[in-house]
Amino acid sequence: MSGDVRGWHVALVPETLINPPDALRASLPDVLRLLEDHRYGVLQLPPPGAHGPLLAVIADQVAEYAHHGYAVVALGVQAEPGHGLHWRRLAPLLRHHGVALPPRHLIRPAASAAAEGERLAKFLAGYDLPADEQRRWRV
Amino acid sequence: MEQDKPRKVALVASCLLNQNAKVCQGARYPALVSPVVEALRARGYLLQQLPCPELAFAGVRRWWAVYEQYDTPAYRAHCRRLAQAIAPLIEQYLRRGDELILIGLDGSPSTGVRFTSSKADWGGRPNRPEDDWEIVPRRGIWIEELEAELARRGLPRLPATGWALDMGRFDEAGARRDLEQFLDSRNDAAGQRGEDGVPP
Numbered sequence: 596m597s598g599d600v601r602g603w604h605v606a607l608v609p610e611t612l613i614n615p616p617d618a619l620r621a622s623l624p625d626v627l628r629l630l631e632d633h634r635y636g637v638l639q640l641p642p643p644g645a646h647g648p649l650l651a652v653i654a655d656q657v658a659e660y661a662h663h664g665y666a667v668v669a670l671g672v673q674a675e676p677g678h679g680l681h682w683r684r685l686a687p688l689l690r691h692h693g694v695a696l697p698p699r700h701l702i703r704p705a706a707s708a709a710a711e712g713e714r715l716a717k718f719l720a721g722y723d724l725p726a727d728e729q730r731r732w733r734v
Numbered sequence: 735m736e737q738d739k740p741r742k743v744a745l746v747a748s749c750l751l752n753q754n755a756k757v758c759q760g761a762r763y764p765a766l767v768s769p770v771v772e773a774l775r776a777r778g779y780l781l782q783q784l785p786c787p788e789l790a791f792a793g794v795r796r797w798w799a800v801y802e803q804y805d806t807p808a809y810r811a812h813c814r815r816l817a818q819a820i821a822p823l824i825e826q827y828l829r830r831g832d833e834l835i836l837i838g839l840d841g842s843p844s845t846g847v848r849f850t851s852s853k854a855d856w857g858g859r860p861n862r863p864e865d866d867w868e869i870v871p872r873r874g875i876w877i878e879e880l881e882a883e884l885a886r887r888g889l890p891r892l893p894a895t896g897w898a899l900d901m902g903r904f905d906e907a908g909a910r911r912d913l914e915q916f917l918d919s920r921n922d923a924a925g926q927r928g929e930d931g932v933p934p
Binding site: 598599600601602603604605613614627630631633634635636637638639641642646648649651652653655656659660663665 | 751752753754755756758759760761762763764765766768771775780781782783785786789790793794795815816818819820822823
């Protein structure tokens, strides 16, 4: 794709990590910055609550990426209900689309933000599709 | 109480947080559109990503298209489904008194706010020369349908602008100036109304 610099990586990201509440801000790494550094685009998950139609729309988008050579991961937050991932609703929707559940990484607000940032960076840097899948799609 | 304080919330086009949503050859950034994210965060805006209508309709390997090609009953129905999915969240923000703005993607056939791309004779085998579409002052299809859904719910029209990524030749410095002017004019207006404009 001439002139196209997409990163071919997508992260499902809970609301809390995109818009950290004051009470958590100091204890969370700057997740958007880390995602940018590691060339991951964001699919934002809604805040806690019933968001069935929106989660269905998000699952449609995840399926499109997963079926076309993009590496998709999910980031959660320990101590958030369902880790902020809406997994109970999202997982069946993804299975319905024939999508394997993305690898998950949980951020622990109780630990130091710097250490959690390093752990997240390592996770993001270490994940990609197998080389033959990359060659198939990323031309 | 943090939870009671009105917040500033920016509804942002999907591809501003995820350039993988762009049509082939359209991704100018590897991940997020960082100048937009930085400008919004520096002014205390929370980010709320909108769904990408083209991705789920025509796929991530879709052809380039102009407004007229997406202006079909099926695509509009798809956009309405997306609008109905995100509107309850937008309504929640508005009902709690948050200040909302919308940042779309100028030049996009779907997400354009001030401008969209137009060419009445595009169609058939994709063999167009580069940049032969026109930019016209009009909303994209998705923004039209989103605004219609919000109006159906009795919600006010949101102040809106577009990041000029799809206008043919992309001028990042100009786009940044334009966005910052829009954001700062919102801040000035809030100041004149006696609001503090302090980030939440």
